[in-house]
Amino acid sequence: xxxxxxxxxxxxxxxxxxxxxxxxxxxxxxxxxxxxxxxxxxxxxxxxxxxxxxxxxxxxxxxxxxxxxxxxxxxxxxxxxxxxxxxxxxxxxxxxxxxxxxxxxxxxxxxxxxxxxxxxxxxxxxxxxxxxxxxxxxxxxxxxxxxxxxxxxxxxxxxxxxxxxxxxxxxxxxxxxxxxxxxxxxxxxxxxxxxxxxxxxxxxxxxxxxxxxxx
Numbered sequence: 001x002x003x004x005x006x007x008x009x010x011x012x013x014x015x016x017x018x019x020x021x022x023x024x025x026x027x028x029x030x031x032x033x034x035x036x037x038x039x040x041x042x043x044x045x046x047x048x049x050x051x052x053x054x055x056x057x058x059x060x061x062x063x064x065x066x067x068x069x070x071x072x073x074x075x076x077x078x079x080x081x082x083x084x085x086x087x088x089x090x091x092x093x094x095x096x097x098x099x100x101x102x103x104x105x106x107x108x109x110x111x112x113x114x115x116x117x118x119x120x121x122x123x124x125x126x127x128x129x130x131x132x133x134x135x136x137x138x139x140x141x142x143x144x145x146x147x148x149x150x151x152x153x154x155x156x157x158x159x160x161x162x163x164x165x166x167x168x169x170x171x172x173x174x175x176x177x178x179x180x181x182x183x184x185x186x187x188x189x190x191x192x193x194x195x196x197x198x199x200x201x202x203x204x205x206x207x208x209x210x211x212x213x214x215x
Contacts, residue, residue: 080160085162085201086150089162089164089188090150091110092188093147093164094107097143098168099136100143101136101142112124123208141172142170143170144168146166147165149165159191160189161188161190162188162190165186166183166184167181168181183213184213185213186211189205190203190206
């Protein structure tokens with residue numbers, strides 16, 4: 001009587017053919033890949049949550065005279081104060097008019113950052129037409145600025161109309177060069193804009209006009 005060899009069990013589909021050699025290694029690789037994709041997904045979600053939290057307005061708690069605290073759900077940025085306006089005007093005047101042959105490029109860069117885009121083009125064209133920068137470089141001029149008055153003459157919802165008075169004394173780094181003095185009055189229009197990193201005061205120069213009384 002013939003004996004039959006035991007039939008081999010069929011391997012399930014999708015299982016490695018040599019399970020006893022590579023099976024555990026492949027399973028480990030699958031687990032590691034799954035863990036990697038999970039970690040990447042969690043990292044992406046965390047970055048999204050951080051970005052949302054960065055743009056979320058801060059929690060403002062207002063305390064009244066009786067000591068009662070109340071959370072302000074929609075806080076508004078504080079209005080521009082008079083001190084901020086005067087400080088903004090003084091800085092702009094220094095960067096835009098107190099020009100020095102060695103620092104005018106960095107000063108004008110700061111002044112232009114305080115302007116609206118439209119006025120930047122106007123100011124750039126005005127500087128080119130006047131030829132003041134060529135004179136500044138060729139004569140090695142340095143300027144000292146003195147401000148005598150800074151005030152707001154009109155305040156609207158969109159702009160502040162301001163007046164600045166003062167005088168500039170000019171001299172030169174070259175020896176024996178003549179000095180000069182200019183007495184001026186500036187009419188400056190400041191546009192109110194949302195406070196941001198580029199405009200922390202909530203102001204940008206939109207208009208500028210100089211009247212000279214002594215030169």
